[in-house]
Amino acid sequence: MTSKPTIGFAGLGAMGFGMATHLLSQNYPVTGFDVYQPTLDKFQSAGGVPATTLAASAKDKAYYIVMVATAQQAQSALFDTDAIVDNLPQNAVLILCSTVPSAYAKSVQKELSARGRDDIAFIDAPVSGGAIRAADGTLSIMAGASDSAMEKGKWLLEELSAPSKLFIVQGGVGAGSNMKMAHQVLAAIQILSTSEAYGFAARLGLNGQEVRDKVVGGKGWSWMFENRSLRTLTQDYFPGASAVGIIMKDTGIITSTSRLLSYPTPLVTAAEQVYFSAADRGYTPNDDAGLVRLWTETPVTDIQSTLSDQEKSDRLDLVVQLLTAIHLVSAAESIAFADHVGLPLQQLYELASEAAGGSAMFKEFGPRMIEVLEGRGEDVKIGSHLDGLKSAVEEAQKIKCPLFLGGAALNVLLAAGKGGEVGLKGLLGLYTVS
Amino acid sequence: MTSKPTIGFAGLGAMGFGMATHLLSQNYPVTGFDVYQPTLDKFQSAGGVPATTLAASAKDKAYYIVMVATAQQAQSALFDTDAIVDNLPQNAVLILCSTVPSAYAKSVQKELSARGRDDIAFIDAPVSGGAIRAADGTLSIMAGASDSAMEKGKWLLEELSAPSKLFIVQGGVGAGSNMKMAHQVLAAIQILSTSEAYGFAARLGLNGQEVRDKVVGGKGWSWMFENRSLRTLTQDYFPGASAVGIIMKDTGIITSTSRLLSYPTPLVTAAEQVYFSAADRGYTPNDDAGLVRLWTETPVTDIQSTLSDQEKSDRLDLVVQLLTAIHLVSAAESIAFADHVGLPLQQLYELASEAAGGSAMFKEFGPRMIEVLEGRGEDVKIGSHLDGLKSAVEEAQKIKCPLFLGGAALNVLLAAGKGGEVGLKGLLGLYTVS
Numbered sequence: 001m002t003s004k005p006t007i008g009f010a011g012l013g014a015m016g017f018g019m020a021t022h023l024l025s026q027n028y029p030v031t032g033f034d035v036y037q038p039t040l041d042k043f044q045s046a047g048g049v050p051a052t053t054l055a056a057s058a059k060d061k062a063y064y065i066v067m068v069a070t071a072q073q074a075q076s077a078l079f080d081t082d083a084i085v086d087n088l089p090q091n092a093v094l095i096l097c098s099t100v101p102s103a104y105a106k107s108v109q110k111e112l113s114a115r116g117r118d119d120i121a122f123i124d125a126p127v128s129g130g131a132i133r134a135a136d137g138t139l140s141i142m143a144g145a146s147d148s149a150m151e152k153g154k155w156l157l158e159e160l161s162a163p164s165k166l167f168i169v170q171g172g173v174g175a176g177s178n179m180k181m182a183h184q185v186l187a188a189i190q191i192l193s194t195s196e197a198y199g200f201a202a203r204l205g206l207n208g209q210e211v212r213d214k215v216v217g218g219k220g221w222s223w224m225f226e227n228r229s230l231r232t233l234t235q236d237y238f239p240g241a242s243a244v245g246i247i248m249k250d251t252g253i254i255t256s257t258s259r260l261l262s263y264p265t266p267l268v269t270a271a272e273q274v275y276f277s278a279a280d281r282g283y284t285p286n287d288d289a290g291l292v293r294l295w296t297e298t299p300v301t302d303i304q305s306t307l308s309d310q311e312k313s314d315r316l317d318l319v320v321q322l323l324t325a326i327h328l329v330s331a332a333e334s335i336a337f338a339d340h341v342g343l344p345l346q347q348l349y350e351l352a353s354e355a356a357g358g359s360a361m362f363k364e365f366g367p368r369m370i371e372v373l374e375g376r377g378e379d380v381k382i383g384s385h386l387d388g389l390k391s392a393v394e395e396a397q398k399i400k401c402p403l404f405l406g407g408a409a410l411n412v413l414l415a416a417g418k419g420g421e422v423g424l425k426g427l428l429g430l431y432t433v434s
Numbered sequence: 435m436t437s438k439p440t441i442g443f444a445g446l447g448a449m450g451f452g453m454a455t456h457l458l459s460q461n462y463p464v465t466g467f468d469v470y471q472p473t474l475d476k477f478q479s480a481g482g483v484p485a486t487t488l489a490a491s492a493k494d495k496a497y498y499i500v501m502v503a504t505a506q507q508a509q510s511a512l513f514d515t516d517a518i519v520d521n522l523p524q525n526a527v528l529i530l531c532s533t534v535p536s537a538y539a540k541s542v543q544k545e546l547s548a549r550g551r552d553d554i555a556f557i558d559a560p561v562s563g564g565a566i567r568a569a570d571g572t573l574s575i576m577a578g579a580s581d582s583a584m585e586k587g588k589w590l591l592e593e594l595s596a597p598s599k600l601f602i603v604q605g606g607v608g609a610g611s612n613m614k615m616a617h618q619v620l621a622a623i624q625i626l627s628t629s630e631a632y633g634f635a636a637r638l639g640l641n642g643q644e645v646r647d648k649v650v651g652g653k654g655w656s657w658m659f660e661n662r663s664l665r666t667l668t669q670d671y672f673p674g675a676s677a678v679g680i681i682m683k684d685t686g687i688i689t690s691t692s693r694l695l696s697y698p699t700p701l702v703t704a705a706e707q708v709y710f711s712a713a714d715r716g717y718t719p720n721d722d723a724g725l726v727r728l729w730t731e732t733p734v735t736d737i738q739s740t741l742s743d744q745e746k747s748d749r750l751d752l753v754v755q756l757l758t759a760i761h762l763v764s765a766a767e768s769i770a771f772a773d774h775v776g777l778p779l780q781q782l783y784e785l786a787s788e789a790a791g792g793s794a795m796f797k798e799f800g801p802r803m804i805e806v807l808e809g810r811g812e813d814v815k816i817g818s819h820l821d822g823l824k825s826a827v828e829e830a831q832k833i834k835c836p837l838f839l840g841g842a843a844l845n846v847l848l849a850a851g852k853g854g855e856v857g858l859k860g861l862l863g864l865y866t867v868s
Contacts, residue, residue, distance in 0.1 A: 252831055255841075259824045264848040269841040270704070276836040277711075277728075294711075390693045397686055402710040407689075407703040408842070414698040415849070419867025433853025 008061030016067035018134030121149035126180035138162035144175030186357030199295020208300025220323035240287020321388030336431035442495035450501035452568030555583035560614035572596035578609030620791030633729020642734025654757035674721020755822030770865035
């Protein structure tokens with residue numbers, strides 16, 4: 001029927017299923033493995049060949065994609081006896097799309113070498129964009145590999161990504177994962193800022209739909225806000241599309257790297273503690289849009305606003321001010337971290353602007369931040385964002401509404417300002433280490 | 435029966451009741467007012483004269499003490515029609531012991547003046563030490579006033595405080611409240627660090643009594659830890675002795691002043707969000723020792739440790755490392771804030787070391803911090819505390835245990851270290867504004 005090569009695939013979760021079925025739609029035979037039988041059945045119905053062992057999924061596959069949830073799962077799937085690596089043919093291309101620590105991606109390359117499988121072309125290629133773009137073949141992909149491995153596997157990455165959204169990151173294996181980590185700094189903060197903003201708004205008496213309409217398209221916009229709003233406004237959390245457990249895992253990669261490098265990540269750290277609190281409430285398998293339940297038991301669309309037009313307008317402004325200030329600091333936290341680990345900043349900017357980490361503030365201030373870090377350009381004053389955040393935090397204090405990120409962002413800006421006017425130089429300087 | 439002057443008293447809560455009955459025990463007639471009738475009955479049984487109106491409590495009283503909960507209550511009690519000020523005789527001494535913003539204390543002085551009551555000798559005199567010391571007359575008191583007012587009222591402050599624990603703060607009205615605020619930076623952080631430590635320990639499988647025995651007397655000690663342990667270990671939270679609502683109010687004074695001055699208070703801010711979360715769970719009227727319920731539903735003394743001696747010892751060390759690092763940063767946050775508002779640092783040190791804000795770390799590092807801020811002395815390296823905190827946070831991450839203060843303190847230390855060795859100069863420099 002087709003001369004296209006068969007692809008082996010491990011990990012048919014929300015993202016993996018979308019990627020694998022997209023390849024099917026492009027007439028690639030795909031042999032897929034998952035530990036969960038109903039998923040395998042669904043994959044078979046979609047035209048895939050189910051494999052009940054990793055060995056069967058890998059045998060004779062010249063191309064293999066791993067999209068399991070964690071580095072630990074990847075390690076077992078790759079290197080257990082009679083698992084993937086033991087069964088891949090000579091000169092196979094092996095692509096790891098899971099979000100893992102950069103150090104783990106490098107360790108895979110080393111272990112392949114130690115096992116005498118340097119013939120395998122290994123590509124470290126985490127993705128971003130959500131399940132819908134996975135199924136459309138329009139993901140953002142951040143890939144690092146040797147030139148020879150990239151040459152052999154690039155066409156497959158192109159099948160999975162949108163034109164202009166395949167980012168080959170210089171630096172070899174590990175560079176892709178580092179880029180994903182810098183991107184996830186934005187994601188980890190903006191997933192929570194979405195719920196914090198909806199929660200704050202609910203407690204100000206604002207209806208969720210009105211909040212959504214105010215934020216999307218304005219300065220408070222983030223990709224996460226717009227995307228999660230689909231589920232926040234319909235309470236589609238069980239399981240929804242992106243579990244709290246997933247972002248919690250990514251957050252852990254960021255903060256453990258931060259500790260290792262003695263590098264500060266105050267907002268991601270604040271977010272991580274809230275994710276742990278959510279886990280305590282049993283939210284781990286639920287969609288992260290449901291984190292708003294930490295602030296309000298009433299669905300945000302059920303809130304019937306009794307405010308005057310003026311009051312409503314003022315309070316919506318406070319919500320936007322909360323978001324813009326958090327996203328300004330998240331942009332600095334991500335870009336400065338990327339700089340610290342030696343990533344090309346312009347590439348991060350292009351990638352994240354059009355991926356799940358994007359925000360209006362990132363798009364506006366990212367280029368100026370890069371100029372500051374590269375020693376070019378004037379300082380840019382951001383005092384109005386500090387003032388807006390102060391107003392939001394003051395109002396939240398009156399109604400005893402926790403703003404974990406708002407409070408942390410405020411203190412980053414206050415420390416950056418050193419009592420004077422706050423500029424990007426001061427903000428980035430707070431993150432810059434020797 | 436006695437020639438001692440009658441004292442008027444408003445606000446017979448946990449602290450006020452102790453103070454008023456102590457004065458009774460010293461043979462002062464005390465006429466007390468409270469809005470809660472059972473409290474008035476109890477006061478009468480203790481030998482006090484109950485007043486059912488503020489007017490009755492103030493009429494003909496040459497000395498009057500206000501110990502209500504908030505500035506708002508004080509404003510109403512003092513200045514409503516036919517309330518305290520309208521009824522105080524000429525040349526009365528009026529002492530405000532409530533914890534209020536410094537700006538509020540100053541506004542009282544102004545309003546007395548505007549009302550033509552400059553004859554009243556007003557003293558801004560917040561206290562610390564808890565209900566037991568209130569009843570013993572051994573409180574710590576931080577008092578600011580004009581020289582003439584202080585001369586007239588000092589003897590009464592001496593009745594309420596321990597020898598050497600009456601601190602006359604230079605700067606007039608408002609200076610006492612500022613000193614209290616700097617002290618409460620320590621209190622606000624260390625009340626929560628107590629529960630965070632017990633909660634972390636519980637989730638590490640450690641029994642609460644063993645945690646208490648390890649911490650008290652060691653480097654992780656704080657006055658709050660030792661004091662709250664009495665109630666943590668007996669689950670004496672309903673209502674206990676010091677409500678979450680009280681420290682939440684004090685935290686609000688700190689963070690609103692912080693916003694006003696554009697001054698960073700990252701740990702107090704992190705603590706405040708947790709206090710708001712606790713309020714969401716209905717904890718506001720409960721003792722703050724019960725905040726440990728944010729981490730564990732099982733009482734900490736019910737945890738039967740199944741760990742080996744070595745495991746137990748290692749994990750207890752992690753708990754101590756968490757506390758020491760938080761208390762090191764809380765000392766910096768308090769002392770630098772005091773410096774910023776122009777308080778005498780040595781006086782804060784003497785006061786807080788022996789009051790509710792005390793900790794082993796404050797006692798050890800406070801003098802070195804003051805030297806650094808005064809431009810004297812060598813830098814002191816504190817890298818071992820950063821390493822200890824990293825270990826604690828890493829372990830907490832593995833078991834998904836939120837460490838709101840631990841995470842915030844870690845990021846303060848990482849930002850202070852700028853990638854190199856962390857010293858007191860860097861730590862205080864993070865707080866120092868122009």
